[in-house]
Amino acid sequence: MSGERRDWIAAAGAPLRGRLRVPGDKSISHRAVMLGALADGVTRISGFLEGEDTRATARVFEQLGVRIERPAHGECIVHGAGLHGLQGSDCVLDCGNAGTGMRLLAGALAGQSFDSVLAGDASLSKRPMRRVTEPLATMGARIDTGTGGVPPLHIHGGQQLRGIEYALPVASAQVKSALLLAGLYADGDTVLQEPHPTRDYTERMLAAFGWPIEFGPGHVRLQGGHRLRATDIDVPADFSSAAFFLVAASVVPGSELCIEAVGINPRRTGLLQALRLMGADIRAENSRECGGEPVADLVVRHAALHGIEVPETLVPDMIDEFPALFIAAACASGRTVVRGAAELRVKESDRIATMAAGLRALGVGIEETPDGALIEGGGAIGGGVVDSHGDHRIAMSFAVAAQVAVGEVRIGDIANVATSFPGFKELATTAGMTLSAAPL
Numbered sequence: 468m469s470g471e472r473r474d475w476i477a478a479a480g481a482p483l484r485g486r487l488r489v490p491g492d493k494s495i496s497h498r499a500v501m502l503g504a505l506a507d508g509v510t511r512i513s514g515f516l517e518g519e520d521t522r523a524t525a526r527v528f529e530q531l532g533v534r535i536e537r538p539a540h541g542e543c544i545v546h547g548a549g550l551h552g553l554q555g556s557d558c559v560l561d562c563g564n565a566g567t568g569m570r571l572l573a574g575a576l577a578g579q580s581f582d583s584v585l586a587g588d589a590s591l592s593k594r595p596m597r598r599v600t601e602p603l604a605t606m607g608a609r610i611d612t613g614t615g616g617v618p619p620l621h622i623h624g625g626q627q628l629r630g631i632e633y634a635l636p637v638a639s640a641q642v643k644s645a646l647l648l649a650g651l652y653a654d655g656d657t658v659l660q661e662p663h664p665t666r667d668y669t670e671r672m673l674a675a676f677g678w679p680i681e682f683g684p685g686h687v688r689l690q691g692g693h694r695l696r697a698t699d700i701d702v703p704a705d706f707s708s709a710a711f712f713l714v715a716a717s718v719v720p721g722s723e724l725c726i727e728a729v730g731i732n733p734r735r736t737g738l739l740q741a742l743r744l745m746g747a748d749i750r751a752e753n754s755r756e757c758g759g760e761p762v763a764d765l766v767v768r769h770a771a772l773h774g775i776e777v778p779e780t781l782v783p784d785m786i787d788e789f790p791a792l793f794i795a796a797a798c799a800s801g802r803t804v805v806r807g808a809a810e811l812r813v814k815e816s817d818r819i820a821t822m823a824a825g826l827r828a829l830g831v832g833i834e835e836t837p838d839g840a841l842i843e844g845g846g847a848i849g850g851g852v853v854d855s856h857g858d859h860r861i862a863m864s865f866a867v868a869a870q871v872a873v874g875e876v877r878i879g880d881i882a883n884v885a886t887s888f889p890g891f892k893e894l895a896t897t898a899g900m901t902l903s904a905a906p907l
C-alpha cells in the first residue's frame with residue numbers, strides 16, 4: 468500500500484505535556500464497516516479510524532456493491548446491503564496490511580453465493596491464514612490459500628455453511644470473529660471457546676446490531692439465520708495508539724500528559740496493568756461510556772520504572788502493545804521477562820526478532836526466546852539505525868525510545884505507520900517528541 472520506503476529521524480525531545488487525542492480504534496472501525504455493510508438500513512460511524520487498514524476494508528465493501536458516504540474526516544455512512552445483498556467482484560479484494568481485515572472478511576465472504584479473492588501487501592502475504600481457513604472448512608467453507616497457508620485466499624461461494632462447536636487453539640479475536648461472521652450464514656449454532664478471553668468487539672457489536680448472541684469471557688454462542696439492523700457507532704480512541712504516549716510520558720523526565728477518551732475495554736488494557744506493575748504513574752480520569760465501550764482520559768506522569776516478569780495472563784490483553792512495552796523495559800531498572808507471547812512472531816513482522824534487533828542496535832541487552840524475551844533495562848540507550856521492517860508498531864516504539872537516547876536514531880521503513888496511526892509524527896511532535904521525516 469505504502470509506496471516508496473521512508474525513514475524517520477528521532478532524537479531526545481522535550482518532556483511530553485498537554486492534552487491530546489489519538490485516532491479511533493482500529494478493531495472497532497473494521498467491525499463497524501463490516502457489520503454496517505451486512506445490515507439492513509443505514510449505519511453512521513463517527514470517530515472512524517482514517518487509517519490505511521480500515522480504509523482498505525471500506526474499499527473492499529464498496530467493491531462488493533456497498534455505498535459508503537464519507538461526509539467528513541472520521542465519519543462514514545454505510546448503506547447496508549443486508550446479509551445477502553453483497554455483489555461479487557471480478558477484481559481481487561485488497562486488504563492491504565491488515566490481518567484483521569483479511570481474516571474477518573474470510574469469514575464473512577465464506578457465506579456468500581459468489582467467489583472472492585482476498586490479497587494483501589508483502590507483509591500480510593506472509594501471515595498464517597490456516598487458523599481461519601481450517602475451522603471455516605469444518606463449517607463447510609471452501610477456501611484455497613497460497614502455498615504454506617498464506618494469502619491470497621480464493622473463497623468459493625455458494626456453500627451452505629453449518630454451525631460448529633470449536634475450541635480455538637490460539638487466543639485470537641480475529642479467528643473468533645471470522646467464525647462468528649461465517650456463523651451468521653450457517654445452519655444452527657456456532658459455539659466457540661477461547662484458551663484465554665480476547666477482545667469481544669464482534670460479540671458486542673453483533674448484539675448492538677440486534678443479532679441474538681450469548682457471550683461471556685472466553686465463550687460465545689450464536690445462531691445463524693437472523694438479520695442485522697443498522698445502528699450508529701461512536702468509535703473510541705484506540706488504546707493501542709495511546710500506548711506509545713503512555714510509555715513516552717512514563718520514561719521522559721518532566722512529562723505530564725493527558726490522553727483523552729481512550730477505550731479502556733479490559734481486553735485491551737494489559738499494558739496499563741504491566742506499566743503500573745513497573746511503577747508507572749497513570750491515572751484514569753473521567754471514566755464514562757462511548758458507543759457502549761468504557762472510555763477514560765488517561766493522565767500519565769514520568770516515573771522511575773523497574774523491570775518485571777510480565778504476567779502471562781496479561782499477554783492477550785496487550786498483544787499489540789509489546790513493542791511499546793519492550794521500550795519501557797529498556798528504560799526500566801533491572802530485567803523484564805516476557806513469556807507466552809509467541810503470537811508476536813506472526814504479526815506485521817516477527818515482533819520479537821524485530822524489536823531485539825532494533826534494541827541491540829541501540830546498545831540495549833536483550834535475549835530472544837521462542838515465546839518472548841529477556842530485556843536488560845536501565846543502561847544508556849544509544850543512537851543508531853533501526854529497521855522497522857515495515858511494521859507500524861515497531862516504528863512508533865523506536866520513535867519513543869529515541870526520546871531518551873543519547874544520540875540520533877534513524878528508523879527505517881516507517882510508511883506503514885499510516886495503517887493504524889495517521890498523523891502520529893505530527894501529534895508526537897506537538898506533545899514534545901523530536902521526530903521528523905528523513906530527507907529522501
Ligand SMILES: O=C(O)C1=C[C@@H](OP(=O)(O)O)[C@@H](O)[C@H](O)C1
Pocket residue numbers: 493494495567638639640641642644666786787810
Ligand atoms: O480482532 C482484532 O481486531 C485484532 C486482534 C489481534 O490479532 P489476533 O486475533 O491475531 O490476536 C490484534 O493483534 C489485532 O491488531 C487486532
Ligand SMILES: C=C(OP(=O)(O)O)C(=O)O
Pocket residue numbers: 520564565566567568787814815860887
Ligand atoms: C497485529 C495488528 O494488526 P492486524 O493483525 O490487523 O494486521 C496490529 O495492529 O498490531
